Amino acid sequence: MAAGQTASWRRVAADPALLTAILAVWILLLLFVLYPLAHLLERAFFDESGFTLEPLLASLVDSGHQAAFFNSLILATAVGVLGTALGFLFALTAVRAGLSRHWLTFLDAAALLPLVSPPFTTSIAIIFSFGPRGFITHDLLGLTNVSAYGFWSTMSAETLTYFPIAYLTLRPILAAIDPNLEEMAFSLGGSRWRIFRTVTVPLAVPGFANAFLLLFAASLADFATPLILAGNSFPVLPTQAYLQITGLFDFKGGAVLSLILLVPAVAVFLLQRAWVGRRTYVTVTGKVGQRSRSRAIAPWASALLVAACVAVAVIIIYFYALLLIASLVVAFGANNSFTLHHYEVIFTEGLPAIRDTLIIAAIGMPLGGFYGVLVGYLIARRNFPGRRAMELVAMINYALPGTIVGIAYLIAFNDPPVALTGGVLIIVACYVFRYSPTGIRATVALLQQIDRSLEEASSSLGAGSGETFRRITLPLIAPAFFAGLGVVFIRSMTAISATIFLVSISWTLITVRILENMTEMALGPAAAFSVFVIVVVFIVVAGLSAILVRLRAPAAGAAARSFLGG
Amino acid sequence: MKMLRTAVLALAGWLGGLAAAQAADPVNVYTIWPENYARPMFQEFEKQTGIKVNFLRFSSGEALARVIAEKNNPRIDVLFGGPVETFAAGIKEGIFEPYKSPSFAKLPARFKQVDGQWTAIADDPLVFMTNAGFLKTNNLKPPASWDDLLNPAYKNMLQMADARTSGTAVTRIFSVLEVNGRDEEKTFAYLKKLRQNVQVYTKSGGGGTLPTGLGQAAGGIFFIVDALETKAKGYDVVISFPKEGIGTSAEAIALIKGAKNPAGGKKLIDFATSAAMQSKLAELKVNFVPANPDVKTEASLAEVLKGAKIFPIDDDYAGANRKRIVERWIKEVLPAQ
Numbered sequence: 087m088a089a090g091q092t093a094s095w096r097r098v099a100a101d102p103a104l105l106t107a108i109l110a111v112w113i114l115l116l117l118f119v120l121y122p123l124a125h126l127l128e129r130a131f132f133d134e135s136g137f138t139l140e141p142l143l144a145s146l147v148d149s150g151h152q153a154a155f156f157n158s159l160i161l162a163t164a165v166g167v168l169g170t171a172l173g174f175l176f177a178l179t180a181v182r183a184g185l186s187r188h189w190l191t192f193l194d195a196a197a198l199l200p201l202v203s204p205p206f207t208t209s210i211a212i213i214f215s216f217g218p219r220g221f222i223t224h225d226l227l228g229l230t231n232v233s234a235y236g237f238w239s240t241m242s243a244e245t246l247t248y249f250p251i252a253y254l255t256l257r258p259i260l261a262a263i264d265p266n267l268e269e270m271a272f273s274l275g276g277s278r279w280r281i282f283r284t285v286t287v288p289l290a291v292p293g294f295a296n297a298f299l300l301l302f303a304a305s306l307a308d309f310a311t312p313l314i315l316a317g318n319s320f321p322v323l324p325t326q327a328y329l330q331i332t333g334l335f336d337f338k339g340g341a342v343l344s345l346i347l348l349v350p351a352v353a354v355f356l357l358q359r360a361w362v363g364r365r366t367y368v369t370v371t372g373k374v375g376q377r378s379r380s381r382a383i384a385p386w387a388s389a390l391l392v393a394a395c396v397a398v399a400v401i402i403i404y405f406y407a408l409l410l411i412a413s414l415v416v417a418f419g420a421n422n423s424f425t426l427h428h429y430e431v432i433f434t435e436g437l438p439a440i441r442d443t444l445i446i447a448a449i450g451m452p453l454g455g456f457y458g459v460l461v462g463y464l465i466a467r468r469n470f471p472g473r474r475a476m477e478l479v480a481m482i483n484y485a486l487p488g489t490i491v492g493i494a495y496l497i498a499f500n501d502p503p504v505a506l507t508g509g510v511l512i513i514v515a516c517y518v519f520r521y522s523p524t525g526i527r528a529t530v531a532l533l534q535q536i537d538r539s540l541e542e543a544s545s546s547l548g549a550g551s552g553e554t555f556r557r558i559t560l561p562l563i564a565p566a567f568f569a570g571l572g573v574v575f576i577r578s579m580t581a582i583s584a585t586i587f588l589v590s591i592s593w594t595l596i597t598v599r600i601l602e603n604m605t606e607m608a609l610g611p612a613a614a615f616s617v618f619v620i621v622v623v624f625i626v627v628a629g630l631s632a633i634l635v636r637l638r639a640p641a642a643g644a645a646a647r648s649f650l651g652g
Numbered sequence: 653m654k655m656l657r658t659a660v661l662a663l664a665g666w667l668g669g670l671a672a673a674q675a676a677d678p679v680n681v682y683t684i685w686p687e688n689y690a691r692p693m694f695q696e697f698e699k700q701t702g703i704k705v706n707f708l709r710f711s712s713g714e715a716l717a718r719v720i721a722e723k724n725n726p727r728i729d730v731l732f733g734g735p736v737e738t739f740a741a742g743i744k745e746g747i748f749e750p751y752k753s754p755s756f757a758k759l760p761a762r763f764k765q766v767d768g769q770w771t772a773i774a775d776d777p778l779v780f781m782t783n784a785g786f787l788k789t790n791n792l793k794p795p796a797s798w799d800d801l802l803n804p805a806y807k808n809m810l811q812m813a814d815a816r817t818s819g820t821a822v823t824r825i826f827s828v829l830e831v832n833g834r835d836e837e838k839t840f841a842y843l844k845k846l847r848q849n850v851q852v853y854t855k856s857g858g859g860g861t862l863p864t865g866l867g868q869a870a871g872g873i874f875f876i877v878d879a880l881e882t883k884a885k886g887y888d889v890v891i892s893f894p895k896e897g898i899g900t901s902a903e904a905i906a907l908i909k910g911a912k913n914p915a916g917g918k919k920l921i922d923f924a925t926s927a928a929m930q931s932k933l934a935e936l937k938v939n940f941v942p943a944n945p946d947v948k949t950e951a952s953l954a955e956v957l958k959g960a961k962i963f964p965i966d967d968d969y970a971g972a973n974r975k976r977i978v979e980r981w982i983k984e985v986l987p988a989q
Contacts (some may be wrong), residue, residue, distance in 0.1 A: 150982065150983070150986075150987070213863075213868060214866075214868075217863075217868045218808070218809060218851065218868055218869070220868075233808060233851065235851065235852050313855060317851075317852045318814075318850075318852060318853050318986055318987075319987075329814070329816040329817055329855075330816075331713075331717055332711070332713030332714050332716075332717050332817060334816055334978070337717070337720070416886075417885050417886050417887070418866075419865070419866040419867075419887075420865060420866075420885065420886040420887045420888070421886050493717065493721065496718065496721040496722070497721050500721060500722050500724065500725050500727075501724045501725050505725065507722065507725075507727065508727055586710075586714065587714070587717075587718060587721075589708065590708070590727065591680050591706040591707070591708055591727070591728075592706075594708065602686070602687060602709050608688070609862065
């Protein structure tokens with residue numbers, strides 16, 4: 087996929103649109119990724135007497151931290167593998183099982199639920215269902231003394247929460263595989279299993295790698311789920327780093343721990359690059375023959391796929407039914423009479439948070455979508471000095487635990503020259519640079535499937551790189567744009583770990599209110615807020631899909647809808 | 653280009669307007685008390701002085717981390733509520749401006765920092781809280797001694813706070829130390845035994861109250877204000893005290909060094925340490941014990957506390973040993989299962 091052109095500044099300089107884009111991206115990355123990171127490094131490695139490695143060495147020999155490091159790797163690997171498998175199951179079912187529109191919408195909606203709610207909702211539902219007095223373990227199965235804390239529950243919760251990312255990554259890739267390829271293999275006498283193994287799966291490899299990377303990084307950085315579910319026998323690094331800073335008031339130790347965490351994140355990223363980079367996966371060539379209905383999957387296999395997906399969907403829906411009930415009763419578990427009072431509370435006392443969150447999400451969404459596509463395009467399609475560095479730097483804020491990004495932003499942007507704390511921009515920037523990597527990866531994965539000859543044809547007909555990007559590439563990667571934009575919006579509505587440090591007296595967030603309500607034991611308003619968030623995200627996502635269908639070619643519209651589950 | 657400039661100017665004006673919208677210099681506050689306790693106090697302050705309080709709630713660790721990070725350009729005037737040990741950690745970071753309110757002289761020694769770096773606004777004893785249904789099913793009496801919590805019937809069923817994040821936990825551990833005559837070996841032997849009955853150590857002090865209310869956990873050790881709030885919500889829980897005694901922790905307030913509105917901040921501290929606010933506690937059923945000697949503890953709260961043996965944690969001793977004890981707890985107690 088690397089271009090045949092040599093990477094030279096001269097070539098870049100000859101293309102003003104490209105040069106501007108590269109410089110703009112670098113300035114943004116410098117300011118919002120490297121600058122805060124430098125402040126963090128300064129905290130970790132400098133004290134009054136100058137440079138010191140002592141905190142790092144102390145962390146490395148600490149047996150508790152070593153255990154946390156390996157636990158983090160085990161957890162992230164498990165979540166990466168299982169989440170990718172589950173995402174592939176859903177994607178394959180959606181693309182190849184020949185489901186009707188209604189069933190598709192149902193599966194999409196169920197798969198999106200975990201993605202559009204604050205992370206700890208799944209955790210709470212798991213405790214209510216599988217704890218010592220859980221509805222399932224105790225009330226249904228009659229088990230006593232079951233522990234809902236530890237590796238298994240943490241892994242299940244993270245897998246359920248993050249597998250939609252794998253689904254969103256894999257589905258357009260499977261959809262872009264021309265069924266005619268499978269059809270050809272079929273008519274050449276290949277068995278279905280063989281075709282699946284040798285045609286479908288290899289074509290989806292960039293998707294697998296991307297999905298695994300995204301899930302691995304997400305799990306590695308997640309602190310909210312382990313904080314609630316990991317208990318005390320399964321410590322992981324992000325939680326340790328968080329506790330180090332907020333509990334033991336030890337900035338230095340926390341900064342060091344999160345830098346240790348960055349090592350596996352970078353390693354997996356480089357591995358994935360090396361692995362995917364060696365093969366070609368072009369299936370969109372502009373020369374697609376007439377599409378035929380896929381016969382690549384046997385009817386019984388189809389039925390099995392659907393059944394498995396429905397089973398997962400039912401579990402998810404059950405979890406969220408609990409949430410809905412909690413929002414509609416006086417005191418969950420103690421007084422189960424119906425009330426709308428919690429909704430009244432969130433629309434009066436909670437109104438400023440709702441307003442701020444919507445404004446922030448609305449600003450961040452287009453910025454994040456455009457930034458993701460631009461960086462993804464530059465990385466996948468352009469050759470310029472520092473391309474790999476750009477790709478790596480763009481992933482940093484995603485790979486770091488949110489707490490650390492939040493603290494780094496707080497330290498870096500509290501004082502001049504760039505004093506941003508207390509304003510709205512710091513929160514927006516945090517979301518854009520932390521959550522756009524999904525859009526970047528989606529763009530890269532999609533572009534790897536699109537033959538470069540389409541763009542080359544445009545160039546040879548005299549279009550500049552800006553025009554080619556706008557008229558050829560952009561429509562082709564519209565699904566990735568909307569995926570990126572959707573993810574930034576969703577995260578703006580649901581994320582908390584970084585932004586809890588960035589909210590201010592003038593700008594606060596719904597998620598912070600939810601956590602606050604949990605602290606006050608006000609489960610009702612917390613649940614009502616969560617339901618509100620889910621409803622808003624679903625409406626916005628459906629609206630986006632509708633607009634897209636109207637504006638773009640039907641194919642792009644369908645792909646985007648599938649992305650966003652409208 | 654011109655349009656862009658107009659747009660930028662308009663945006664800047666709007667953002668600036670947001671900041672300047674409130675007249676009469678409001679006081680900016682981070683509160684560690686949950687909003688439902690803090691909000692009525694600030695409303696009362698506003699009513700009495702006409703000064704608006706802008707506030708944001710954080711847990712003690714988060715609030716402190718923020719104030720430290722903002723040290724060079726403070727965003728708030730006052731840090732409100734939260735256990736004194738958080739404030740003690742803050743003194744080391746040099747984030748407070750000493751200030752002595754009119755009530756300062758009246759307060760007993762353990763309710764103030766000598767130089768006025770912080771002043772106590774309330775007292776918050778620990779209690780045992782258990783789920784009534786659990787006690788009944790297992791034919792247990794409410795725990796009346798520290799050793800009652802070691803009963804195997806509670807195996808894997810207690811929730812209490814994690815010493816890494818929670819002041820509640822630190823107060824709890826120092827309570828056990830006091831009960832054992834500050835004998836650390838005996839104390840840690842007990843804590844390791846107690847560990848066998850602990851389902852999970854929660855991030856915040858009140859984290860286990862709802863699970864206890866719901867029966868997900870059998871009980872735990874909490875601050876009285878959280879325990880009584882659980883009861884008030886309608887959950888069937890029982891509050892009891894150990895006969896050997898249990899510790900209490902003061903809740904404090906402090907002025908931030910470099911505050912943009914020190915005059916307003918001082919007024920808020922005057923109010924919070926006065927009888928005016930602390931008598932509100934009882935009125936609004938916020939079950940902290942008042943620190944100001946002029947305010948009587950509300951009758952129903954006094955009833956709960958009657959006969960309980962409660963002792964203050966010695967600040968000097970706790971301050972000098974906290975870090976070491978907590979580290980030992982992390983190393984020895986946390987993994988001991």
